[in-house]
Amino acid sequence: xxxxxxxxxxxxxxxxxxYNDLVIKADLAENSAVRGCMxxxxxxxxxxxxxxxxxDRMFKETGHQNAYFPLLIPKSFMCREAEHVExxxxxxxxxxxxxxxxxxxxxxxxxDPDAKLEEELIVRPTSETIIWNTYKGWINSYRDLPxxxxxxxxxxxWEMRTRLFLRxxxxxxxxxxxAHATSEEAMAEAVKMLNVYADFAxxxxxxPVIKGVKSANERFAGAIETFCIEALMQDGKALQAGTSHxxxxxxxxxFDVKFITKENTQDYVWATSWGVSTRLMxxxxxxxxxxxxxxxxxxxxxxxxxIIPIYKNAEQQAAIAEKVAEITDKLKKxxxxxKFDNNDTKKPGWxxxxxxxxxxPVRLAMGMRDMENNTIEVFRRDTLTKETMxxxxxxxxxxxxxxxxxANIFKKAFDYRSSVTRNVDSYEEFKVEIExxxxxxxxxDGTPETEEKIKNETKATIRCIPxxxxxxxxxxxxxxxxxxxxxxxxxxx
RNA sequence: CGGGAUGUGGCGCAGUUGGUAGCGCGUUGCGUUCGGGACGCAGAGGUCGCAGGUUCGAGUCUUGUCAUCCCGACCA
Numbered sequence: 001x002x003x004x005x006x007x008x009x010x011x012x013x014x015x016x017x018x019y020n021d022l023v024i025k026a027d028l029a030e031n032s033a034v035r036g037c038m039x040x041x042x043x044x045x046x047x048x049x050x051x052x053x054x055x056d057r058m059f060k061e062t063g064h065q066n067a068y069f070p071l072l073i074p075k076s077f078m079c080r081e082a083e084h085v086e087x088x089x090x091x092x093x094x095x096x097x098x099x100x101x102x103x104x105x106x107x108x109x110x111x112d113p114d115a116k117l118e119e120e121l122i123v124r125p126t127s128e129t130i131i132w133n134t135y136k137g138w139i140n141s142y143r144d145l146p147x148x149x150x151x152x153x154x155x156x157x158w159e160m161r162t163r164l165f166l167r168x169x170x171x172x173x174x175x176x177x178x179a180h181a182t183s184e185e186a187m188a189e190a191v192k193m194l195n196v197y198a199d200f201a202x203x204x205x206x207x208p209v210i211k212g213v214k215s216a217n218e219r220f221a222g223a224i225e226t227f228c229i230e231a232l233m234q235d236g237k238a239l240q241a242g243t244s245h246x247x248x249x250x251x252x253x254x255f256d257v258k259f260i261t262k263e264n265t266q267d268y269v270w271a272t273s274w275g276v277s278t279r280l281m282x283x284x285x286x287x288x289x290x291x292x293x294x295x296x297x298x299x300x301x302x303x304x305x306x307i308i309p310i311y312k313n314a315e316q317q318a319a320i321a322e323k324v325a326e327i328t329d330k331l332k333k334x335x336x337x338x339k340f341d342n343n344d345t346k347k348p349g350w351x352x353x354x355x356x357x358x359x360x361p362v363r364l365a366m367g368m369r370d371m372e373n374n375t376i377e378v379f380r381r382d383t384l385t386k387e388t389m390x391x392x393x394x395x396x397x398x399x400x401x402x403x404x405x406x407a408n409i410f411k412k413a414f415d416y417r418s419s420v421t422r423n424v425d426s427y428e429e430f431k432v433e434i435e436x437x438x439x440x441x442x443x444x445d446g447t448p449e450t451e452e453k454i455k456n457e458t459k460a461t462i463r464c465i466p467x468x469x470x471x472x473x474x475x476x477x478x479x480x481x482x483x484x485x486x487x488x489x490x491x492x493x
Numbered sequence: 494c495g496g497g498a499u500g501u502g503g504c505g506c507a508g509u510u511g512g513u514a515g516c517g518c519g520u521u522g523c524g525u526u527c528g529g530g531a532c533g534c535a536g537a538g539g540u541c542g543c544a545g546g547u548u549c550g551a552g553u554c555u556u557g558u559c560a561u562c563c564c565g566a567c568c569a
Contacts, residue, residue, distance in 0.1 A: 035561080087569065126569085160494095160567055167568075220569045228569090243569065275569095310528050349529040356529090367528055377528075 008357075010291045015235040022285060023164045026294045026358050029281075036162040036169030043358060044281065046302035048172065051280055052152065054204050054299075055174065058196050064148045064176060069130050071154075072121040077129040080254035084128065087221020091158040093123040123156040128222065128247070128273055131177045132255040139179060139269055141260045146189070147179040165282035166239075166493055173277035179269045181259065183248070186270035187225075190246040193274040194227040197242035205280065206297040206410035207231050207287045208417055209241055210439075210488065212464025217448050217455075220273075224248035230463045230488065232417045233286040236437015238463045238490035241283050244274035282493070288382075288409050294359030295382055297409055298402040303339040305331060305398060306360045310348045310367035317344070320366050327364070327376070327394060334395040336402065356381060361405050362398060382409050423486065427454075427477045430489070434460045439490050443483035445476035454478065454489070463488045 008025060009017040023029055028044030040048065056066070072095060079085045099115035102108075124130065131149075138144060156170045176193060180186040194211055201209045209229035219226045223245035231241045252258070252268035261267055288295040298304050307328065309320040324340055331338045339360075341351055348365065355363055365377040376394060379386035382405050389397060420438025424430045433440055444450060444462065455461050465487045476483050 031561095091568075157568085161563095214569080218569070223569085226569070240569080245569085308528095312527060347527055347529095347531070349527080349531080351530085352528095353530045365528065369528070 008291060008293065011234065018291070019282075019286060020164065022289060022294060028285075028294075029164050031164070034169075036159060038164050038168050038170075040172075040278070043302060047284070047296070047300055048278060048281060050300040050302065051205075052174075055196075055200055055276070056150075056152075058200060059150050059174075059176065062192060062196060064150045064178075066151065067149045068151055068153070069127050069134065071124055073124050073127075073130045075120045075122055077133060078122055080129060081222045081250055083250075084222035084254075088125045088157070092125055093156050093158055095121040095123065124153075125155055125157045126273075126275075127151065127153070127155075127175055128177065128251055129255070132251040132257060132271070135177075135179055135269070136255050136257045139257055139259050142181045142262055145179055145181045145259060145269065146185065148176075148189075149178065150174055150176040163282075165278055165285070168278070171278045173275050175273060175275040178272045179252075179257070180272070181261065181267075181270070183270050186248075186272050187246050190225070190227055190244045190272040190274065193272070194229065194242075194244040197244065197274070197276060198229050201229055201231065201241055201283075202410065204297065204299045205284055205287075206299075206406055206413065207241065207283055208410065208414040210464060210466055211468065212466045212488065214243075214464060215448070215451055215462045215487070217451050218461060220245045222247060222250050223273075224250065227467075228464050230490075231283050231287065232420070232439060232490070233283070233493070234416065235286070236420055236491075238439070238488075238492040239279070239283050239286070240463070240492065241280060242274070242276040245272060247271035247273060287413050289359065292384065293357035295409060296359035296361060298361045298406045301337070301359065301361050303337045303360060304402055305336055305338045305362045305364060306351075306355045307338060307340045307364045307366060308348055308351045308355075309340075309342055310365055312368075316368055317342070320368075320371065323371060324366055327366075327391065330395045331398060334399055336395065336398055352379075356384075362401055380405055382412075424489075425474075425477055430454075430460075430477060431458055434458050434489070434491065437491070439463070439488050441470070441486040442477050442489055443474040443485075444487050445479050445481035445483055447479075450476060450478050460489045460491050463490050463492060 008021050011018045026043070027041050028047070029038045029040045032039045075094070078089065078092070096117055097111045097115045098117060099112040100109040101112040103110045135147060138147060152174050154170055154172050159167050159169050162168050178186070178189050180189060198209050198211050201207045209231050211227065211229055214226040214228055220243060225246040227244045228240055229242045231239050233239055249268040249270060251271050257269045258266050259269055284300070285294065288297070307324050309317060309324060311317040311320055321342055328338050328340055352363065359381060361381050363379040363381070365379070370376050370388070374391050375388050376391055377386055378389050378401070380401060417439070421441065422433070422438070424433050424440045424442050430440060430442060440460070451462055465485070471485045473485065474483050475481065
């Protein structure tokens, strides 16, 4: 069994280094010439496309349409909503000029000082402002509502420190922006999309998540309520995997978006926004993968099966290729995506290691021995086990195997999370336990001050106030004041 | 913005008191191999981040500068 051959730093030695190594060696992404901005390589982008395709289908099924809004936002838009500007101002890239010219010294080009913009433009860190400015023109009556739009886009947040996929200056995401006639309807929308995200995370990414509400400290800048799904990585740190915001009438008021109600009165429009980003790639990697490389859930793998021929000469290669064509055909008809790697310049052993590193769920190997016996070697990535199977009915077997892998990696992640989620009732105990990682379920008095104190002293934050599960009241572990229910504390990415 | 470090073939690195720029991986060709990252032989590839200074001579000493990385601070 291949171990230690891929020069991946083991997780136990340095989890962070392991992650970085893996992203590079599995060919997912690399750092670019632009500080903080990554190049997503074809294999990594193929996974993102799978994520996109499935989410896009789910959004459309829930009545949303895609649209596209500008990359650049007038600076003045940013300060319309007070909290919003507070939250994003420090990390905005700004466009100040619109032209370059040749350097008079003859060295390259310079920004043309004569081409200064009247009003600077912000590279969008998120699109609420430009979208609500636009919605103003679309909404007059309750008959124009609801508006259910989503946009697939890139955004830019000038982060001090970046990490591939987890935090980059530019990232890809989708942002849904909806407008409603009532508070109830907007709230229902925010919750609906939270459920879509949770469904996607668990059933496609095989990542167990906890649905919850953010505390005031962690709330989106400009939101009344922020819902989120929180995932737990293998090193015991939490990762926010998606958010859905109930924005109330904040943006409608900031951009003066009113409508005539059925009763012929005027009211401001109610809003939501919700998004997930390429950060999901980071969550995917850190939830499932091991010291041998990536482990991909079959539902998101660019190809679910790779077939590797083993031969000694051209005749054997041709014979195997012919046989493999039949197998590929059967698998494809069963709806399984297959790659046949007949590249003659790489050897079988090299390919085995390579596809293991890239997390292909199932690997089939076909050599002369199998040709004679009408069998094939079947290897599953999640357990690193292999067996020789008869070729008859192989497509049924593989289909079951893929389902099994999908279920197995979810269960593994779920069991791990369960094993590191525990109740903690005293602050002293909390300080000890937080060092071990995982989710700590604690009582909290609901005040930002207490949360701030805990954060400053332990680097742990409230990941969310869970929507489901134990609702027993208690006493705050720090102040002893009443607490409505346990909330989740963790250190996070 | 504070603290630390590093810039040398594509990648990872070594380079002693200043004296002909090296190693591993990768890469190209040929041959033997091929059921878990094969081996042999032969080759290609570097203005040593950039600018100045000291010196007969600088990858090495010196001044400046730029960039990147790590630790903080910051982070929906």
